[in-house]
Amino acid sequence: MSDFGFHLAFWSLAAMTIGGASMIVVSRNLIHAVIWLVLSMLGIAGLYLTLSAEFIAVVQVLIYVGAISVLMLFAIMLTPRAERDNSQHIKTAGPAGVVVIMVMIATMWVAIDTDWGAVREAALTEQARLIGESLIKHYILPFEIGAVLLTAALVGAIALARQDDEDAAVHAASLQAELDDDGSVDPVDVVDPPLPTDGEAST
């Protein structure tokens, strides 16, 4: 590998990653922040490529750059416009900055001072096959635990999110109670007080 090309790739990707990450913090508009996040993640994917981990690089692009950033954009689009921007002055910025700098120093210390050993080199084309093989051979059990985990999470999510008929009744009662509470300060309702509907309304 030509040394110059490698260094050029590394430094430009590193600049892209760190520049994107800094712009996330600086930008006032949350949607812009997500776009910068995409840039930063693309930079990380490129860094994976320079480490000849091309499978992880592709997965990084598919999952983080593709799916997760779109999910974030959806979530931001669905929040009210007034709460969308992070323009408020944050009071804890000073202490947070100190903590971040300490974490950074610790990370640098770990990264530089540790003997990580040599990276085993693998041919670029082999990787997906090797990962797939170890997933369905040696690591079949963790793979299956992941499947069970997803099943449990799905079942639980449905059990928590599903609105039963009885739930609907309770919700309606509590909404009614809220309306009644509001009514008590309303001058119109002082003249004509709301009738208590049932036990729920008094709580």
Add this chain to the structure above:
Amino acid sequence: MDLEYQLIIPEFVMAGLAVVIIAAALAFRNVDQKWFGYATAIGLAIIAVITAVAYWDTNDDFGGVLAVDHFTVLFRVFFLGIAFFTVMAAVQFAGERLKNHAEFYGLIVFATLGMMLLAASRELLTAYLSLELLSFSFYILVGFNKLNPFSNEGSLKYMLLGAFSSALMLYGISLIYGVTGSTTYSAIGPDVVEGTRSIAGQLASFAGGSGGVDPDGARPGLLIGLVLITAGLGFKVSAVPFHQWTPDAYQGAPLPITAFLSAGGKAAAFAFFLRLFSEAFLPAAAEWVWFVGILAAVTMIVGNLMALQQTNFKRLMAYSSISQVGYLLVGIVALDAANITQSQDAASALVLHLIGYVTTNIAVFAAIIAFYNRTGRDDIVDLRGLAERQPFLAFAIAAALFSLAGMPLFAGFATKFIIFQAAFNNGFLWLGAIGVTASFVSLYYYLMVIKQMYLYEPEGSDRARFHVSRPLAGALVVLVAGVLFIGLYPTPLFDVIHSSTAGLFEQAAAISAAAVGN
């Protein structure tokens, strides 16, 4: 490579049981929900018996990912027992106060499956995924009472902090992987790793001052990795700087889930803690023993002091369980790389205390569930005059609380005695002293509850005597008998535990023998 799938049949059956219970609710819509509970309990009991009978003599390895040895089998049966008693205690409660019963029992089974895999894992990724299976089931179960805002709040706090702790732990795992080049315990444990990258190589050079490796180099990754893994585990077991979610989750969760969380969740995390630190990290004990020791001391002190101020019984039990975590961590601290026999004693003491604590805690919660089924209240003052209204419940709670405080005759005394003895033997006098003092403090708040039950007359509109449903009463009798049995005659249980912890130290023994040989 051929994997021996028969080793993990109990886990397969557990996953099947959970799915069958959930699917059965779709097929049998008009069946009374309590039968789902009893079916789950029967299934768990059958799996427990089969596991105990068929696997006790197994000592095998599932491709280096999972070990099926005495330790695994002991904990499999233990977790199945915890789940069995939780389900028995939950049936009436769930029928009256919860919905989606089949999912409720199914998730309890999923959580138990996670515990069983966690205790057996010998590989960091498998352990991590099992821990997540366990945690996800608990996040959902804590929020299962979905019309109760406390339940929602507890679940959300637990989930957010749980996700944060998982991130810490994953980062720690990645650092350990980076330093040692492997995620299996047997390879992280030094003798397999090649050359200077091994912990053993570093330790040998550190001890002998030779070997061509700079003793100061190559360490920070390992150290920070250990700190991060300990912090992540600290969240899961709720050790003190990481305990903030515990009281809210305990208070918000439906009572049977509080019981399950305080018993099963902790037991599983400690089984993982013990296996990881005795198989993989024991040779590096000098790196972690000091911060785990500080963690244990702070947990014992803060847990007990915070418990003094509580008025809600569930929050009291939350802080009580935090202080118990402190005692259990003493067992981890007492592991000693240089003395394998002593390490094994410490590990056995930890497991014994864990079993005693869990039995006691489930007994307390089973009794409180019976009380709650009748009254719907869970403050400490609500227990006023319980001895008049239901003497058996009052006796069960009193016996269990005495055991948690470490009074003689009850489980807590024998088990705490052995665990502090292990700490003393290993030179941690200060830690043992803190533990004994903290136990005396804890006696105060447990006695306050007992005082409410025995010294006051019942108050309020409902002061009649009441009955406890038969399955619940039966479970309670067994649990209280267990508490007394462990307290009076712990020897047979200790022998079983001691034979199961022997396997944890084979690798460390081989390493230290090799070190002596060099």
